Amino acid sequence: MAFDFDNYAETSEAVRWSDLDFDVFDDMPLDRDTLRSVRYMCDVEYHTTCFVRELLVTPSHREDATAAFMTMWNREEFWHGEALAAVLEKHGIHVDYDEVKAKRASLGWKLALGPAKQSILANMVGTDFVAVHMAWGAANELSATAGYRRMSAMQDHPVLSPLLERIAKQETRHVAFYTTQARERLEGNSRAQSFVRMALGKLWKPVGSGMMDDAEVKHVMTHLFSDQTDELDKLDKRVQKLPGLSELRIFRNAFAGLGIE
Template sequence: MTFDVAMYATIAERLRWDDLELGRFRTDRLSDGALRCLRYMSDVETHTVCYLRDLLVTPSHTDPEVTTFLTLWNYEEYWHGEVLDQVLEVHDVPTGPEHTRALRKRLGWQDRVSPIVQSVLANLLGPDFIATHMAWGAINEWCTHAGYSRFIAVEQNPLLTEILRRIAKQETRHIAFYNSQARHRLELSPRAQRITRLALQHRWGIVGSTVMPDDDVRHLLTYLFGGSHGLAAARTLDAKIDTLPGQAGLHLVERELQRYGVV
């Protein structure tokens, strides 16, 4: 199934939450574990513009459909971070520009070198890199969507549930684009399948693991994917990855749970 980028451009929008009374969180507070996860998710959503920076120096920037999507994707992700920040503020958790600056500063020289390294490698690989980018994006969006679904199930807070459902609804469009593009490009190129498989085997980590401290990654994975229900959700994600051309049997998500000692 193809994704209509032109249609998406007409319906992409900022997330709305002005009809919700976030002040209700003052009496129906989230758990400390939930707030730590929310802080993680907010930081990752806010970091989307930095991922976009890295991608625009690769062959992906030559495809107008891809760049149109990325522009709108970044816009929608920005508002996801904003609403999560507002929930955190109600709980007196510091947010805002100073927090974001500190996060980016903490990444140090690796953050400055990353776009250069990625640009060189991606441009040496050529157009097949776009297939890797699309597959990587599909997997990350699947994981993000599953993370929000697990968050709803674990915390069971009605107001948080409504917010996360609205975010997840927009994430389904992001999934549709990446998934459609990845399948099409991988099917066309056995070389792209090999490059993508190698990249995923050796470089992929759970969303946010390149930005957040290991202790925070471990907490998130334990909170969302710990126990039998969490492991089942992780294996469902791995089964989805198996359906991408040439990517069967990677077990990426369960491998991350093992890496961080969750299972």
């Protein structure tokens, strides 16, 4: 799916939830495992604002469309966090954005690339780094969208499910942007393809890894994707459609590393 940036810029907005009756949670509260997953998602969404600054000082900031997109993407992700925090608040779980920001602010982009970051970045310049950024973003957003839709289907809740579908709908536009950008930067560029294969193949893990304790990552991903290997295969096929990435199986491999097969 190609990305229409002008349309995105004109229609980007905070996810709506004021029309949803959150008082329904009083009679239909979420179970503990679901609340644990919602809290995880909330922290991940809030965390976006903490590493946007790091991304904007990489070669990505030199690209007008990329820099402009990240500004609006950051705003939408923040409101996803606000919506999920409101769900948690109805269950007596208070999430303080400033506390999350203070805890995560120093971590930045290094979370995504992990301990091998320095060796990879040292050999990347210009658009080759941007290709990694865009492909990595596509994988993250595919994972997030699948997680929201999976939880929506699992719960079939009159308030939570429509909220998650609204968030997932915005996430699909993020997928479209990252995928379009990645495809353009990988097409005919064997060097960029090599960097992206190395980065995704060796370093990519489910969204939230590095930010959350390993036990928390495993719990949430097992809660959402246990017995969902077909879904993981579908996600891998989306990544494999990008130029030069046909052999990658990042989702199946990363989840197998968590014991989810």
